[in-house]
Amino acid sequence: MKQLSAQVLILGGGPGGYSCAIRAGQLGLDVLLVEPARAGGTCLHAGCIPSKAFIHAAETFRDSSGAGDLAAMGILNARAELDWPTTLGWKDSVVDQLAAGVDALLAKAGVNRLAGFGVMQDGKRCHVFSSEAELLVEVQADFVVLAMGATEVELPSLPAGSSVLYARQALSLAELPVTMAVVGGGYIGLELGQAFARLGVQVTVVEAQDRLLPAYPATLTSSIVKSILADGVVAHTSARATHWQDDALHITLANGELHSVAAEKVLVAVGRCPNLQGWGRDNLALDLSAAEHPGSALAAIAVNTRGETSMSGVYAIGDLTGEPMLAHRAMAQGQVAAECIAGRRREFSPVAIPAVCFTTPELVSVGETAGSAKAAGLSVIVQRYPLAANARALTLSGRAEGGVSGFVEVVADADDHVLLGVQAVGEHVAELVHSFTLALEMGARLEDVADTIHAHPTLGETFAEASLAALGLPLHS
Amino acid sequence: MSEHTITMPDVGEGITEAEVVEWHVAVGDTVAEDELLGAVMTDKAAVDIPSPVAGIVVALGGDVGDVLAVGAEYVRLSVGAASDVGSNAKTGSASEVPSAPPAIAQPASPAESKPETALPLPVTLPRRRALASPAVRRRAHEHGVSLNYVRGTGPAGRISHADLDTFLAGGQGAGAAAPELPGDRVEEIKVVGMRRQIAEKMQLAKQRIPHFSYVEETDVTTLEDLRAQLNSTRKEDQPKLTLLPFMVMALVRALEEFPQMNARYDDDAGVIRRHSGVHLGIAVQTDRGLMVPVLRNAQRLDVWGIARKISELAGGSRSGRIRRDDLTGATITLTSLGALGGIVTTPVINYPEVAIVGINRIVTRPVFVEERVVPRKLMNLSSSFDHRVVDGFEAAEFVQRIRSYIEFPSTIFIPS
Numbered sequence: 001m002k003q004l005s006a007q008v009l010i011l012g013g014g015p016g017g018y019s020c021a022i023r024a025g026q027l028g029l030d031v032l033l034v035e036p037a038r039a040g041g042t043c044l045h046a047g048c049i050p051s052k053a054f055i056h057a058a059e060t061f062r063d064s065s066g067a068g069d070l071a072a073m074g075i076l077n078a079r080a081e082l083d084w085p086t087t088l089g090w091k092d093s094v095v096d097q098l099a100a101g102v103d104a105l106l107a108k109a110g111v112n113r114l115a116g117f118g119v120m121q122d123g124k125r126c127h128v129f130s131s132e133a134e135l136l137v138e139v140q141a142d143f144v145v146l147a148m149g150a151t152e153v154e155l156p157s158l159p160a161g162s163s164v165l166y167a168r169q170a171l172s173l174a175e176l177p178v179t180m181a182v183v184g185g186g187y188i189g190l191e192l193g194q195a196f197a198r199l200g201v202q203v204t205v206v207e208a209q210d211r212l213l214p215a216y217p218a219t220l221t222s223s224i225v226k227s228i229l230a231d232g233v234v235a236h237t238s239a240r241a242t243h244w245q246d247d248a249l250h251i252t253l254a255n256g257e258l259h260s261v262a263a264e265k266v267l268v269a270v271g272r273c274p275n276l277q278g279w280g281r282d283n284l285a286l287d288l289s290a291a292e293h294p295g296s297a298l299a300a301i302a303v304n305t306r307g308e309t310s311m312s313g314v315y316a317i318g319d320l321t322g323e324p325m326l327a328h329r330a331m332a333q334g335q336v337a338a339e340c341i342a343g344r345r346r347e348f349s350p351v352a353i354p355a356v357c358f359t360t361p362e363l364v365s366v367g368e369t370a371g372s373a374k375a376a377g378l379s380v381i382v383q384r385y386p387l388a389a390n391a392r393a394l395t396l397s398g399r400a401e402g403g404v405s406g407f408v409e410v411v412a413d414a415d416d417h418v419l420l421g422v423q424a425v426g427e428h429v430a431e432l433v434h435s436f437t438l439a440l441e442m443g444a445r446l447e448d449v450a451d452t453i454h455a456h457p458t459l460g461e462t463f464a465e466a467s468l469a470a471l472g473l474p475l476h477s
Numbered sequence: 478m479s480e481h482t483i484t485m486p487d488v489g490e491g492i493t494e495a496e497v498v499e500w501h502v503a504v505g506d507t508v509a510e511d512e513l514l515g516a517v518m519t520d521k522a523a524v525d526i527p528s529p530v531a532g533i534v535v536a537l538g539g540d541v542g543d544v545l546a547v548g549a550e551y552v553r554l555s556v557g558a559a560s561d562v563g564s565n566a567k568t569g570s571a572s573e574v575p576s577a578p579p580a581i582a583q584p585a586s587p588a589e590s591k592p593e594t595a596l597p598l599p600v601t602l603p604r605r606r607a608l609a610s611p612a613v614r615r616r617a618h619e620h621g622v623s624l625n626y627v628r629g630t631g632p633a634g635r636i637s638h639a640d641l642d643t644f645l646a647g648g649q650g651a652g653a654a655a656p657e658l659p660g661d662r663v664e665e666i667k668v669v670g671m672r673r674q675i676a677e678k679m680q681l682a683k684q685r686i687p688h689f690s691y692v693e694e695t696d697v698t699t700l701e702d703l704r705a706q707l708n709s710t711r712k713e714d715q716p717k718l719t720l721l722p723f724m725v726m727a728l729v730r731a732l733e734e735f736p737q738m739n740a741r742y743d744d745d746a747g748v749i750r751r752h753s754g755v756h757l758g759i760a761v762q763t764d765r766g767l768m769v770p771v772l773r774n775a776q777r778l779d780v781w782g783i784a785r786k787i788s789e790l791a792g793g794s795r796s797g798r799i800r801r802d803d804l805t806g807a808t809i810t811l812t813s814l815g816a817l818g819g820i821v822t823t824p825v826i827n828y829p830e831v832a833i834v835g836i837n838r839i840v841t842r843p844v845f846v847e848e849r850v851v852p853r854k855l856m857n858l859s860s861s862f863d864h865r866v867v868d869g870f871e872a873a874e875f876v877q878r879i880r881s882y883i884e885f886p887s888t889i890f891i892p893s
Contacts, residue, residue, distance in 0.1 A: 345619045345621070350611075413633075442610045443608035443610065443633070447632070448632070
């Protein structure tokens with residue numbers, strides 16, 4: 001059998017794995033990255049990136065097809081036409097460009113790569129197989145970083161097929177269906193469902209819980225739900241999908257009534273779980289007790305702040321280590337693990353990890369929410385500032401009258417005014433999340449934010465205005 | 478039915494963890510409001526924890542001997558609608574602390590240690606971690622410094638690079654600049670709990686007080702004879718006498734003439750507080766480190782009473798079951814290493830006191846008594862004083878006075 005050795009073996013080339021590989025390579029370590037597909041993982045190839053391209057295309061199409069708000073601005077264009085294959089090609093070109101960039105960065109950092117499926121034999125040895133299950137090589141490594149990410153939770157009653165799609169397939173549909181049912185009203189289901197609706201598909205969302213976006217507080221989601229319904233999406237909450245047959249999804253409503261939803265295609269987006277199978281986990285002794293989100297029943301690999309698992313020399317990063325399953329968290333963990341392996345003293349200890357929901361309007365949340373702070377017994381000031389009072393928000397809105405929805409909400413310690421969390425809802429607010437997160441990481445107080453001059457006219461002014469109002473010194477409110 | 482989590486209370490003084498020393502309840506037991514659940518031991522004292530609500534015990538936070546962080550789950554109760562539920566346990570969860578910490582939160586406590594708070598508090602707020610920017614946190618981590626122990630001078634106690642520099646310059650960094658020899662393994666031991674309290678106290682004493690020490694030899698032959706005689710004739714309810722009670726009595730007598738030694742110097746206020754009562758701190762070595770329980774109003778006790786009280790305080794210190802009141806308020810301290818007493822020690826003053834008297838080992842030595850060489854039992858007294866408020870001459874006189882009482886022990890019992 002062919003043998004290879006490496007100081008650092010990284011299994012999985014997603015955002016966590018490739019970030020870890022780049023940093024480890026930069027630090028002079030001999031790194032081998034094993035990944036069967038192109039580097040970039042779910043995020044780049046079947047998740048965040050293609051879906052954002054898709055969402056942007058859908059929004060642009062809607063705006064320029066007369067269904068949007070352009071008429072209010074006096075832009076009376078001819079009805080735009082959608083050439084879906086070109087849209088797909090454009091989306092793929094964005095992904096290709098980024099994937100080529102990741103390849104180049106890995107090469108520049110001197111990372112060795114092996115295309116194949118790694119199966120750990122023990123804490124130091126890994127067999128790498130080809131896609132035909134042929135054993136290619138045995139790798140002997142001083143350190144192992146597990147970065148195999150997560151997979152979509154599949155519903156046994158709705159197995160993947162040509163009509164029942166999971167998110168990864170939905171982003172590459174050769175043709176747009178006339179009708180589509182989305183099972184799962186979380187952020188993935190709504191981002192994609194809303195985009196499909198904007199492209200003209202009749203979309204019905206089926207959510208088992210009693211409201212859409214149940215992971216977020218209802219106080220944050222109401223304008224999003226309103227906007228999605230305005231895009232023509234039909235929503236059934238407290239409803240369960242039973243099966244799909246003859247272009248119809250059969251569901252049970254809250255009152256027990258059976259109902260069928262016209263659905264040429266079904267998109268299932270009911271969550272993701274750590275990928276714990278198929279890479280030799282049974283040959284390792286890993287503690288699977290990680291569940292960072294209270295109430296999360298998902299098994300995930302437990303790690304300490306350095307990313308070390310219960311096995312010496314074996315690290316795990318990213319979605320494998322549980323919630324929150326976000327690419328930016330994985331990238332940060334990957335860098336910390338690489339630096340620790342290189343002998344540096346590092347720890348993964350962010351004050352907060354931002355989360356963004358790319359629906360229209362967008363939702364961003366970082367740190368404590370008003371509800372979580374109160375549940376934790378913290379004494380807080382909560383202050384909301386409406387985007388409708390922000391000049392830039394109005395100039396960006398095509399709506400004629402008072403149609404700007406959304407807000408920025410700050411949550412701060414009532415005693416010393418240290419910022420504990422910020423949430424925002426509104427169009428384009430995703431880009432504001434970094435100033436929120438930076439403020440939290442720097443330990444900013446409301447006074448720090450209020451006294452920072454925010455450029456006018458920008459959406460970011462809302463952060464300073466909310467802080468001023470929280471201090472009892474409102475200016476534009 | 479809902480669950481109510483009782484977290485390890487914040488018992489104040491910057492304490493971050495406490496050891497479970499006793500459970501009064503077991504899983505499945507029904508507890509009433511205010512019923513004692515168990516006891517935990519902090520570095521200062523044992524604290525009983527009552528239940529803020531009525532309910533049935535679902536889970537205990539640890540076994541006896543486990544150390545729990547402040548804010549960690551202590552007891553989980555099932556509180557039912559039917560049972561007699563206290564106001565804290567109403568279905569609203571405002572007063573509940575989640576059983577698992579938030580995803581990102583560290584089980585750490587902030588640097589700002591609160592002033593002494595009433596204890597025990599049944600449920601505490603989660604304590605925020607030290608406030609510092611990512612760059613400061615990273616640098617602190619690289620130096621092995623927990624920011625919980627660094628004083629932040631910024632708004633809301635935020636720790637700046639300069640604050641960290643100050644901390645590191647104070648030599649408190651864990652081996653920041655220690656060169657690692659090939660094959661050397663560095664074990665990091667966090668200075669927490671009682672060790673930290675001792676460290677802070679000693680540092681304070683040595684930073685603030687200009688010490689000087691004075692050593693004198695005393696002849697304890699007569700005293701030892703007296704002690705042997707008393708022990709051989711003691712009654713059953715009387716404790717066996719060590720040298721310590723006699724030392725206490727000699728000290729009490731000497732302090733009648735030197736009240737300036739029985740004092741606490743509030744150097745921030747610039748005030749010396751002389752006490753009429755002798756509240757004698759007695760240094761006791763315990764498994765967890767040095768403790769100084771206080772023998773209150775030693776002047777009121779006879780030799781047997783002092784012996785009894787010392788044994789009570791020492792026992793309480795060693796078992797950890799000592800009242801907080803018994804650990805504060807000393808006006809002068811007596812320290813002894815017993816058989817390990819050595820020839821000379823340089824005791825560190827128990828801040829904010831102004832004097833400490835140390836007892837060295839007793840040795841039998843040949844001594845000239847007039848023309849003859851005779852075996853005598855000799856013992857040195859090593860004492861330290863705060864030179865800001867005590868002059869060398871006074872200190873010498875004070876120690877000579879103690880020596881005179883020790884060498885002629887009957888004079889201890891004769892009013893002057």
